[in-house]
Amino acid sequence: MSRILVVDDEEPLRTLVARGLGLDGHSCLTASDGAEALDMLIAEGGRFDLLLTDIRMPLMDGIALALAAKQAFPDLTIMLMTGYAEQRERARSLEAIVSEVMTKPFTIADLRETVMKVIERSIG
Template identity: 30%
Template sequence: MMNLCTNAYQAMFENGGILEINLQAVQVDKQLALQHPNLHVGQYVRLTVTDTGTGMDPYLLERIFEPYFTTKPLSEGTGLGLAVIHGIVMNLGGAITVQSRVGIGTSFNVFLPQLNVVAESESVGRELIPRGDERVLFVDDEEPLTVIGKKLLERLGYTVTVRTSSVEAFHAFQANPEKFDIVITDQMMPNMTGLQLSKKIKEIRKDIPVVLITGFSETLNMDAINDSGINEFALKPMTTNDIAQLIRKALETKEFSK
């Protein structure tokens, strides 16, 4: 959802507009199932993200889910966002559709199979999410994601410094290495990747934990991750509990290694 909202935000960046998000249970009928082979007749949850931005012409609509296809300048993105979303949705047994008109806006519909949830014990679903009070340097070149990430981490008790440029993040760390207790970074960013940022940070302060969270893994390998000094690595999307657990694991590893 964050990726879809980011695309909507960018489509409305110059002239503003309205972003609408809707979630509802729907029945997929035979006609819709025939149009989308990954769907079957039955109950689904439909997430709809609609914007009143620039819209797309038919040529763009045919290619938006292709890996590395993007309408942005090379310095502003990799074109992997919608391809990643498409892959995740398909792997979950769902489908994603898009309608768009130039000058009117765009609407994405994500269909996911509805699960039959059986009531379990009161403790299930109420697992305590680990919190902390450490100081976090959070780095992502997508500004909407930094806004969401900052709010999430602050709700968990952390003090958060945000940078939307890996170069600016490095300069902030270089200026005061003791100001931060952990670094959380995206991978695919202009000028300096997350791995490169980690390596430069570790040259200054070897003991600081660095967590890499990315939406695409095929450009990475474990040798590169290890060489960069990354302490923990995870793929988007992640739940609040996933992120909270990952942070504590990275910080506890640091404490254990002292």
């Protein structure tokens, strides 16, 4: 299946998301903030099918990560997660580079379905 980088500063959610996506056969690596994720993207040469990141995080938030990742790896598919309405509004300006924004809380079933749709759209 797909190779996914899951980024969230909350360890329990990060682990739950990675495990849930693993049920569909995806290979997930995780990072605890945007800076760590960007380092991983660069080290891996951008070889991920999806960057799934929370918006609100310390050091480098998900929007800054999305902008930097897309600049470095224009073909990377990006999906955001947020539990904050104001962050969702900030993400609207990124429609050209972000495939989807999921609102927390969400069910793992909804996440799995949305990730599958986003990946299928990115494959074309």
